[in-house]
Amino acid sequence: MxxxxxxxxxxxxxxxxxxxxxxxxxxxxMLLIVGGVSVRARPVAALVMIGLAVLWGVFSIYxxxxxxFALTATKLTIRIGFPFKRFYEFPYSKITGVxxxxxxxxxxxxxxxxIIVQSNGKAIVFRLVAKPNDFITRLRQQLVSFRQQNDPDAxxxxx
Numbered sequence: 745m746x747x748x749x750x751x752x753x754x755x756x757x758x759x760x761x762x763x764x765x766x767x768x769x770x771x772x773x774m775l776l777i778v779g780g781v782s783v784r785a786r787p788v789a790a791l792v793m794i795g796l797a798v799l800w801g802v803f804s805i806y807x808x809x810x811x812x813f814a815l816t817a818t819k820l821t822i823r824i825g826f827p828f829k830r831f832y833e834f835p836y837s838k839i840t841g842v843x844x845x846x847x848x849x850x851x852x853x854x855x856x857x858x859i860i861v862q863s864n865g866k867a868i869v870f871r872l873v874a875k876p877n878d879f880i881t882r883l884r885q886q887l888v889s890f891r892q893q894n895d896p897d898a899x900x901x902x903x
Contacts, residue, residue: 760815760882764808764824765855765874772801803827813858813870813879815886820860824870836890838863842883844876 779793807826814821820839822832840863846856856876861867873879 756816756818758814758816759886760879762813762874762879764811765853765872766808767849767853767855768804768808768872769801772797772804775800813873815879815882817886818890820883820886822870832868834860834862836887837894839887842880842887844873844880846876850876 775793776797779790779797782793783790803826807824810826810829811824812822813824818836820832820834820836822830822834824830824832839860841859841861843859843861844856845859850856854877855872855874858870858873858876858879859867860870
C-alpha cells in the first residue's frame, strides 16, 4: 500500500493513480553505455562513469517506486522525489488550471510535463509523468464534477 493511499483511505478512495515514467532511467542508461564504450580508451574515467551511472540508476529506480500522482474526489495528492521527498496536496478548490506538454519522445513513450496552476497564480511543473494525457483528462473531469457539486449555479452558467 502506498503512502498517499494509506493517507487517502482514511477519508476517501483514490480514483486514479499514475507515477513517474520509466524514461527517468534513460539518463543513467546512457551514462552506463558511454562508460562501457570508453573502458579501453580511459579505464579510470570509464569506471567512474559506470559507478556514477549505477548510483544514479539506483536513485532513479527508487524514485520510480516512491513517486505517485493520485486523484481523489476532492483533492490531488502528489508524492515525488528521492532523496529529497516532496509531498503536495492540492484541494480542487485551489486549482484554477491544468495542462500538459509532451515532446516528440514523450509522445512515443507516453510521458510528459504536467502543469498545475493554483488560485494564487503560481504554476507548478512536474516532469516525466507517465500517461499525462489520461491524467489531465481525469483531473479535468474531477475538477468539473467538484465545481458542479459545490457551486451548481456557476457551473451551469459557464457551460
